Amino acid sequence: MKVQRPLALLLLLWSIPTLFAQGGKAFLKEGDALRKAGQLEQALEKYGLAISVDPQLVKAYQARAAVNKLLGHANAVALDLKRVAELVPEEAAYYADAALAYLEVDSPRVARALAETALLRDKNDMRALQAKVRACLKLGDLDCAGTAADAALNLKGTTDTYYLHGIVRTALRDFSTAEADLDRVLEWNHLYEPAYVAQAEVQLELAARYSGPTMRARALEKAIDRCRLALELNPQSTDALYWRSKAYAEQKEFAKAIDDISRCMALGRTDRAVYLQRARYYHGFGQHQNAVNDLNKMILDDPKDIEALLLRAECREANLEMDGALKDLENAQKEMQNDPAFGVETRKRIEESRIRIAQQVFEMNRESDAPRLTVVEPMSREGVAQVSTTLQQLKVSGHVLDRSLLKTITVNGAPAEFDPLEKDPQFFAVVPWTSAEKEIVVQAIDVYDNLTSSVLKVERSEGIAPGITLTAPALSPDRVITIEPDRESVFVEGRVNDGSLIRRIAVDGVLASYAPDQMDPEFSIKVDVKTKDRFTVQVEDQFGNASEQVYAIQRKVASAPSARPTGTSTTPSTTASRSGATWVIHIENSNYRNFPAVQADGDAAKMQKAFSNYAIARTINKKNLSKDQMDRFFNIELRDLVRTNKVGTILVWYSGHGRSVGGKAYWVPVDARKDDIYSYFNYGSLKAQMQNYSESVDKTVVVSDAAGNDASFYELTR
Template identity: 30%
Template sequence: MAVISLCVYGQNGKKFFKAGNEFVESLKYEDAVAQFTSAIGAEPSNPDYYYARGRAYESLIKYSEAKADFEKALVFAPKSVDAMMGMGAVCNKMGNFEEALNYLNKASALDKRNGAIYPEKVITLIGLEKYDMALRASDTAVIIKDTPMNYYYRGIIYTKLNNDLFAKKEFEKSILKDKKLPEPRLALAELLLKTNDAKGAMDQCNEILKNDDRNTAGYMMRSKVYMKNLDYPSAINDLSKNILIEPNNPDFYLYRGKAYQEFNQHTNAINDFSKYISINPENPDAYFTRARSYEEIMNYGKAMEDYTKITVLSEFNMEARKMLKDAQDRLYELNREAVPPEISVVSPAPVNETVEIRGNNKSLLITGKIKDKSKLKSFSINNEAITTVEKGGEYEFLSNINVDGIDKITLVALDDYNNEKSISYSLIRTEITPPQVLILAPYASDDGQIYLDRNDPTLFIQGKINDESKIKSVFIDGVTASYPVGDINPSFTASIDILNKNKIIVEAEDIYGNKQVAEFSLNRTGAVISETNPMGKTWVVFIENSNYSTFASLDGPVKDVNTMQRAFANYDIHNIIWKKDLTKAEMEKFFSIELRDLIKANQVKSLLIWYAGHGKFINDVGYWIPVDAQRDDEFTYFNLSFLRGAMESYLAYLTHTLVITDACESGPSFYQAMRSDLKKRSCDDWQATQFKSSQVFSSAGYELAVDDSQFTRTFATALQNNPNACIPIEDVVAKVATSVGSNNQQKPKFGKITGLKDEDGTFFFIAK
């Protein structure tokens, strides 16, 4: 079985080998490589297959792969002269002449009469510049076989030895041997052109091209002859033909560029040099020739770029360095101008030759640009050198400069031609106080609580920013608030989402970067109350004055207060304040300051003030009598107009205000009579509960208080006997008026408080 298997593999290898050779004959080297590779796969130790694939790789100019295959062939056939010759030829093409000579010497030692070895050895020795040895090797080659290529190589050797006469004879012998061989004609044309025989050189070129009109070396040589004859259009035409034949050969662009350059068509020359550089960017000669054309069209900037590139590619190219320096000098003089640089400060933006700086900052971050036709030599701010960055034809600068203790900055720019520009700005120091944030609606307490009376998912906020400067931005929980941008101390509004939130954050920043971040907590106590009580948080204040110093003391007020407290027990009253025996000063302080602050802090929505004590009605003005009042001194009485004035400060917080006094009539300065009969009110009427009301209910007597008040008794009875969920003050007023009237007393007065806002709401007592 093993023998059969080997035979099968051997047969398969030969089949692939044969197919590969057929592809070589038809110049299909890639396909040949594939077949030889299959043959090697079938018979991996057959040296013929490696040698054949190496030759195919050599034809594809893949010299490294070819060399590897020849080495492999020598592993399996160490004395293979063909493999040694293949190694020599590939090493020659790779420039490894010493290695090539080693293999070729081994080959000639094994087969001294092999005529193919010596021509290759001649190439090797020429590459090693061992011309005498090369000549002897060529003698041997000619003795073995006088081929035209052997005479050609002898001509090359004589050319290297500067023996033009012998070289010419050898080239002519080669041509006689094969008139269509291009190599000797090309070499002879080169030799004739060197000896100024342009016509003879042209004849040789024409013969080459007559035999092969796609011979690029022939066109190249003929272009040199044309250029020798100063026929640049014809030279350029031949080089253009080469580019059409081999468009990816960079050398043709380089040579045509040089022809254009000599023909003084530098723009075309630059285009060809640029094409060459795009294909072969590491050749300093291309940059050198292109730089010369740039100089000819006076584009010294581009020329300097190329000279600079040469100094990078060829570090020790002194000629390039000298040309670079010359080009720089010429460009410097050509660009000489007398226009000073332009300096523009971008940030902070100057206004009327001043720059604003925040407060007592000791440093200032300044940015800007400098424009100039020339290069910038130096730039300084307050005599301190500042680094600039060239970008888009401008110079940009950014620097944090020290401004401690100074009131001016001076910027100085100097260009290459010593044109100078100096500008100065006065420093204006701005305020550093952060803005003050005030929430006006809904009410926000001094400790940062916003009192909500509804559980809505969104909240409309009104506020105000107090600041010495204009405001740059106002954000509430990231939402931009609306405010008049140009105003000082602007008001702001915003609708924000407060669902599942227990606080909001207001950020205010003025135009000078002073920022205030204020946090407000959301107090929903009022909202919880409002869900069951449309009147919201309701307070009752009793003023009980009984123990007078000059007026008769009373037992009635304490009874009245107790009676009303019992009546209120069945109603949704959240707090009762009972103030006893107040002096005038205490009454004024309580109503103007203490009660105001309590209402504000606790977000009271409905307030009832009940006065029980002596009263006076003098000259249409009602008075409550403090316990320290002097009987005959009206000035010592508590004027109800003062009460009204004090209550004006409550309006921002209260929805409903009701003042009840059983002492005396309140008077027209405090009381505004109703213009029609009492309305029928319902606590289901949202307008009645949510619109503001400012009401007063007072007895109509002109005398001092008595100890047994029918006014109070009837009021309490109306509340206690109410079977409904609520009772409006109008119903109580009606019952009290009926009861008092039946006892032949003057009808009590009910109306609005003069001067206080009333939107036709009313006061309801909400049953628990």
């Protein structure tokens, strides 16, 4: 008995492959029955079981590929047919099947490799040769396509081999041979629809080469006739409609061309080529705005499309939209800098167009209004600026409003810093300052040489620097703050003492939260100390007196972990997350003085959906706020409410007008002026500002449901 057991075990092991094979074939048979009954999904399941039981079962892969083809699962078909070829590597036909399948899923590189493998096994496999021709055409390897097409035609001249040969000769720009090949296809089979379309393309190319009007007209008529015959065979042929539209356009029949290309789109073809062609037809037909609409779609999909930018520039110029045309030309020039496809002559022609249009824009925008200049720093009243007696250099800043760009801004003759490409720019200058200086002269000149000057008389003010007192966190007499070793941020609070109002409070250059209209204000800010061993508090009053204090950061020594019995900890965690109430702030501006009224459209429902993951404790609604009211609310009122109520999460929702200027997004207060961006509310730093309200604030969210007047606003605020 002991001798028989190993023998029985050995016999069992020998029989396992046979049992698996029989199981796979059984599943295959069940799948075939389900397929015959039209139950394709169930058949797929059975074929999958057959393959899992017997991964070498070729017929199961073939059957599954056939069902997936019926279901339109092209990728699955390609994978299964490739596996069949791998399982039976000596069969060229299986590699050809796989190559054709990979062409269907737009994988020409894989298809070419499979076709070449098939041809290594049988150099006369026609299907492999044809697959190689198509793959090489898609890859742009015309030499390879030509060699394969010649081999296929030499092997056997059929409608398919002549058709492929004609397609390749067209790509190689041998249009005479291509025309002869395609004529032969149609002579043998007048129902071969793709040959009619290919012949139309060839006739268009021949028409472009003919110099005589008669030959050119005949070629265009032949192209139109070939497309007509293709459409009789297949009224849904988008290729035939596309090429006929091009032939009509060459005949200047733009209305017919537009009809054909629009039908092409209606049938589902919406690629770049059809939009570009229709834009060209609209432009040729004088419907320039319709052309711009199609080009807008293309440029939205690809902002770097040079061809679309150049054509839109032409259309905009025809519409007398010179600013837009100039911008398109500049963008096209920027994109073609590293593109060798655009030669010297093309670049020269585009630059000449840009210069011409730029000059037209310059003259069209010429105006004689002087710029409006506002000096913000130093603070002044009734033309008199208060300047500290201790200053040796004077900081002067402000902004200029003008319909045109600025050429120069100077302060006491010295050039100020500003962006010459920005409308209504801010400016900044630091000029030498002595006790003998009696006035500040700021001048601005625009590109049309319109000049404005602002002269401020100077009064000397007190020269006492503000005092800084830190109230939190606790610090040592030598200004050292001790924190936990893994602490990444510190909430800093303090007070500034000075005989005048404070213009600026910052920590390491980041503005703190404080009330700028209060004397001796308190301030607060969350300071990132992750990689710091110190931070600096900087304060400046309205007269330019400044002071700063440096505070050192010392981290506690991390205690070594002590062994402790497993079980429930009795010590509360020091890293427990902060918690606090969640408030929603809804700013609703609708009743504007200088802008159209805004209709509230389901704001409550949109807010509820946007903030559905939060447990809202309180909602504050503010309506029709002016610029001063918005500044005061976010700088003082909301800050004090958050501190008093220890709010943890602040969710802000704004609805009203919005604007984007100079790459910055603004909310529009109800008293804002259209030509004055400084009457807008710049909310770019609002999230960080609210983080500085109180140590209890853990999360801030700002949603701008604003009605912007240009696409860039949505890009900035989304």
